[in-house]
Amino acid sequence: MPTVDELRPSIMSAAQGAATLNLAFIGVTNGLFEALAERGLGAEALAERAGVDAGYVRRWCEAAFAFGMLEVDAADAADASSPRFTLTDLGHAFRPSTPGTLMPFAIQSVLGAHMSERAAGLMKTGERPGEVVLGERATILPWFGPMLEASFGGFFEREILPSLELYRELEARGGVAVDLGCGNGWYLRKLVTRYPHVRGVGLDGFEENVRHAEATAKQAGVDARLSFRTGDIYHFAVEEPVSLVAMNRALHHVWERRDEVFGILRDAIVPGGAVVIWEPRWPDALASLRAPRQRPMAFQNLNEHVQGNHFLRPAEIEAAMREVGLSPRTYLFAEGAEAVIVGTRAA
């Protein structure tokens, strides 16, 4: 059995990893990495460019330098009092605009700390305040959409989209896809960008998400084929025939009322249409949670508990689909950490 002193180095390394991500969070949410993207700046100039306080920026620069995210401009190395800082490769990797950005890890880290603090206190009483807890930190809130998009958008395009024939069928029939709990709308935006005959309708309970979805669809030039609206999944209805209803990381938010939800999903789609549910896959065996791809899900499920939710096993989702007459099939991705369950309505 290892001694405490033998365990210490790996925990010290984990603690420094957490500090790196906390510093990265400050840089991301204040636009500091992007402000340094093109040229080196001293703390004062960086603060001015990002529109934030110079005293804080100076301390952040020193710390970000210590943790390898910033470098001191070679010409300024001798003048330690007011050096100009540039981004290292690690600093560039945290820029939200870098393809495959590491930004989500920084957001997740601070969100995880916030949720842990809430769970620690709530455990005493068992209270589960719900999704309101997610909105308690003003600096985190605007980053949910970008974080989810950066985490899963590329994965969707690379792994899921090519694997499921139903997207090609949707394109062939020029159908309408609905995304319930659409967040910032990235899923429909990517779908209609790839398939020029598909149209999409997104619905989310948060008005701010819907505004963001509309703005990003416009920027991407696909707003003519997309519409977004604020509303509740339980009262969802569209005026035209729908070929596909998707829910991405949204079903576990409404699982308590699954009988109602699956009735709504089944009734929304045309004969031959499909319901496509993408969820983290809660494993059948506890031992699977030790796998590096599954471990973060175990931590997040504690955070979900605070919100009144829990992650689901694909078999539970399949059973709920069968109850309403849909024929389910499960597809696994990411070494089994992600599940897409497709429920088809008979033609």
Ligand SMILES: C[S@@+](CC[C@H](N)C(=O)[O-])C[C@H]1O[C@@H](n2cnc3c(N)ncnc32)[C@H](O)[C@@H]1O
């Ligand atoms: C984890 S987020 C996923 C967002 C998006 N689907 C994605 O993958 O990026 C869950 C979303 O479901 C939405 N949501 C949860 N319950 C809802 C409800 N009853 N009606 C509408 N939206 C809901 C939340 O507002 C949130 O945007």
